[in-house]
Amino acid sequence: MGESTDMARGNSLSPALGVPGQVDGLATLQSDRGDETQALFMYQWSAGVTLLAGAVAGVNQYAAIWCEHHDDLLCELPSGLFHAVQVKTNAAPNARWSCSDTGFGDAVRKFAEHELVYSSKVERYILFSNVKPYIPAATAKKAARLGSSPVRVRDLCRTIAACSGLPQPYKTSFDALVKYTGADSEVVFRVLRKLDFQSGPHLEDFREQLCSVVSSIPSCKQFTYSCLEKIRDDLLLLVGKASAVAVPALNFFASVLESDGRPAAIVRGKRISKDDFEQMLLQHPGTGFRYADVGGHLQLGKASGQKEVLRQKMNAGYVAPYFDMLWSLAMSAEQKLLGEAMVDAEGALRKTKQLESAMLVECKTAELEAALEPDERRRGLKTLQGVFKRAEDLAKHDKATVEGERAETLKGVAGLLSGSCKFAWGAPIEGVGNGT
Secondary structure, three states: OHHHHHHHOOOOOOOOOOOOOOEOOEOOOOOOOHHHHHHHHHHHHHHHHHHHHHHHOOOOOOOEEEEEEOEEEEEEOOOOOEEEEEEEOOOOOOOOEOOOOHHHHHHHHHHHHHHHHHOOOEEEEEEEEOOOEOOOOOOOOOHHHHHOOHHHHHHHHHHOOOHHHOOOOHHHHHHHHHHHHOOOHHHHHHHHHHEEEEEOOOOOOHHHHHHHHHHOOHHHOOOOHHHHHHHHHHHHHHHHHHHOOOOOHHHHHHOOEOOOOOEHHHHHOOEEEHHHHHHHHHHOOOOOOOOOOOOOOOOOOOHHHHHHHHHHHHHHOOOHHHHHHHHHHHHHHHHHHHHHHHHOHHHHHHHHHHHHHHHHHHHHHHHHHHOOOOOHHHHHHHHHHHHHHHHHHHHHHOOOOOOOOOHHHHHHHHHHHHHOOOOOOOOOOOOOOOOO
């Protein structure tokens, strides 16, 4: 009974059905390694996260990446040009890419296909990998080993006018590469001139290292490791979805077919812009701006007694026609927050303080901007429009800061703040607090 309970809870040290694929009970390597295959797909996703994180941090100039579109990754530049990226891994100890490696040859072959058709549009070719290319030490002497360095062959291609000018032993490696890829020698020559190498995280612990990548984004520098792990996983999923056929059913069936027979929505869904990436960071729980607890401004449950104060303030600000709307929003917001307090009093209190601080800043900012209006009869309207616009922007683009609340709730909180004398509508009234 105890053993079965432990297994049900996932505490058993023995793998289910034992170790698979063992011959005659002797130690045997597995032939079916689906889990490792899945990890390699995720490593490719991590490359996408790394490139987009670099864009947000200003390390590169990418405006977007396209996942599994023409190449593993296609990086879009503001100029309209592209960088094609092949993601290759090598699990061998102390591995280094050489010209004779099939992984390197396969990458060059794919790049040669692009160069043949899209030469003017592809600015660079990048091999993104967990291992580095072989670079000979100063003491290296063997000609064949020297000639196997992809970096040396690449660098020499950049200094000569034609591939026929490559010296030995590098010409031998180049010719073998041309033969392996099946591409024209001039095309391979142009590919190598555009080729760059980029080091990715280690294969064994790339998910952990990706947390360090995410923490280098300016807006993520102060996050705890636990929060970074959640953000990392969401970003990996963002790239993973773009790499697969993951579009809403309506978009799938409502879009026309491209020339390859796929709905256009699938192709569009492969693009992740820098803005998409930043929005994911902003909307992630815990990534919003948190206001210090400086004491609550609102007294939930007492808003009804502030109705006339709000009415007078809106009359003075020449926005009386919008009183009923704002009062309805205020009462609805109060009712919602009170309902949450019945379930989780402590959590609702923290949320209410965050919302009122966030909206007080937005309301006072809108009031400040409207103060420049010379016609006092228009200041209240400009303030109201500014408050509503800011509430909508927060609800759409900064969900974490406003606890995921809808714009209607935020507008209602603004009404409650005005009713509790925290700000006016451009024209203070005597005898009533105006938050000034």
